[in-house]
Amino acid sequence: MNLFDVYPINDVTIVKAKGSYVWDDQGDQYLDLYGGHAVISIGHTHPHWVQRIEDQLEKIAFYSNSIRIPLQVQLAEQLGRISGKTDYQLFLCNSGAEANENALKMASFHTGRKKIIAFNKSFHGRTSLAVAVTDNPAYTAPVNETDNVIFLPFNDEDALAECFASDGDSIAAVIIEGIQGVGGINVADDSFLRLIRSLCDKHGAVYIADSVQCGYGRSGKFFSHDFAGVNADIYTMAKGMGNGFPVAGLIIAPHIKPKHFQLGTTFGGNHLACAAALAVLEIIEQEKLMGNAVMVGKYLRDELSAIPQLKNIRGRGLMIGFDVPAELKDLKKNLLWNQKIFTGEAKPNVIRLLPSLALKRKDAEQFIDSIKEEISNLVSATVN
Numbered sequence: 465m466n467l468f469d470v471y472p473i474n475d476v477t478i479v480k481a482k483g484s485y486v487w488d489d490q491g492d493q494y495l496d497l498y499g500g501h502a503v504i505s506i507g508h509t510h511p512h513w514v515q516r517i518e519d520q521l522e523k524i525a526f527y528s529n530s531i532r533i534p535l536q537v538q539l540a541e542q543l544g545r546i547s548g549k550t551d552y553q554l555f556l557c558n559s560g561a562e563a564n565e566n567a568l569k570m571a572s573f574h575t576g577r578k579k580i581i582a583f584n585k586s587f588h589g590r591t592s593l594a595v596a597v598t599d600n601p602a603y604t605a606p607v608n609e610t611d612n613v614i615f616l617p618f619n620d621e622d623a624l625a626e627c628f629a630s631d632g633d634s635i636a637a638v639i640i641e642g643i644q645g646v647g648g649i650n651v652a653d654d655s656f657l658r659l660i661r662s663l664c665d666k667h668g669a670v671y672i673a674d675s676v677q678c679g680y681g682r683s684g685k686f687f688s689h690d691f692a693g694v695n696a697d698i699y700t701m702a703k704g705m706g707n708g709f710p711v712a713g714l715i716i717a718p719h720i721k722p723k724h725f726q727l728g729t730t731f732g733g734n735h736l737a738c739a740a741a742l743a744v745l746e747i748i749e750q751e752k753l754m755g756n757a758v759m760v761g762k763y764l765r766d767e768l769s770a771i772p773q774l775k776n777i778r779g780r781g782l783m784i785g786f787d788v789p790a791e792l793k794d795l796k797k798n799l800l801w802n803q804k805i806f807t808g809e810a811k812p813n814v815i816r817l818l819p820s821l822a823l824k825r826k827d828a829e830q831f832i833d834s835i836k837e838e839i840s841n842l843v844s845a846t847v848n
């Protein structure tokens with residue numbers, strides 16, 4: 465049997481990982497500034513995370529949500545404390561798309577309405593509703609097409625206000641990434657998020673903060689939406705939550721009341737997933753990783769801004785993007801093959817940095833030296 469060929473892949477086989485490093489089957493070491501797409505939050509194979517999962521595996525790995533699972537309660541308490549959203553309610557699931565799917569469903573259940581506002585260049589996942597609010601027709605099958613989604617320009621306050629003025633009472637939810645990831649690292653303006661909050665309040669709509677990629681401390685705050693100083697009604701999370709163990713969730717404000725059977729899952733919130741997620745929160749706190757994301761992220765952005773060929777350096781904390789001019793189109797590839805550094809990309813010409821929140825300053829310095837070397841090689845190749 466062949467694999468279903470849906471991924472363009474790099475020709476490399478990773479067999480070992482530690483902290484911000486991975487090794488291939490030839491024994492070559494790579495600096496990982498991609499984190500398997502923003503997933504590695506506390507560092508690959510962190511010893512505490514490994515131990516917590518191993519200990520849990522010895523006790524019980526899984527039982528369904530038909531029994532009490534105290535680890536879920538512990539996780540909700542820790543998450544509430546660290547995020548500051550102590551009075552929210554946690555629903556656990558398995559992936560970012562599923563978290564958004566459930567968030568959108570809850571918004572519709574709660575309001576009794578159907579229309580959702582989403583934004584240009586958004587990415588919210590590939591399941592039915594999540595892909596319907598994703599601004600990329602290549603991901604949308606005919607069965608996913610719906611009239612229930614209104615796409616507006618990102619950060620356009622007038623367009624948002626006009627839309628609410630004409631359609632406000634049919635809007636169930638507004639869904640927005642605090643920093644668009646797949647769309648190319650575009651930071652939502654604080655004033656835009658505050659406008660979403662006030663218009664949702666005025667019209668009884670639900671503000672959904674997709675924090676799947678920009679959340680879990682990556683921006684330097686637990687949720688990047690928090691920079692705006694207002695709360696969303698629902699936050700969705702996944703990637704960094706398990707440091708590679710598949711676990712996701714949504715936290716739901718207290719005024720949205722649960723009803724039995726509206727949401728459900730077989731695997732979500734299983735014992736092993738909770739152990740992994742607890743280990744992640746413990747390390748984020750003990751190792752002060754949000755502070756590290758702020759410091760190392762600022763160093764990277766400052767250094768990148770001083771490289772004249774790179775344009776529009778942007779992002780927050782350790783979620784960073786920059787534009788690469790056409791003559792440097794091989795930069796990402798050369799960083800990988802010549803310097804052994806993984807970075808991410810966004811089409812057509814953006815490099816994305818999504819490293820572990822524990823990235824060390826010396827590794828960031830190595831990256832800056834390497835990118836300067838590769839830029840200089842590409843520039844002299846163009847001149848000659």
Ligand SMILES: Cc1ncc(COP(=O)(O)O)c(C=O)c1O
Pocket residue numbers: 558559560561562564587588589590641645646674675676677678702703
């Ligand atoms: C902002 C955002 N939301 C949702 C998703 C979907 O997450 P998953 O791939 O876990 O379904 C992603 C994945 O890249 C994402 O970046």
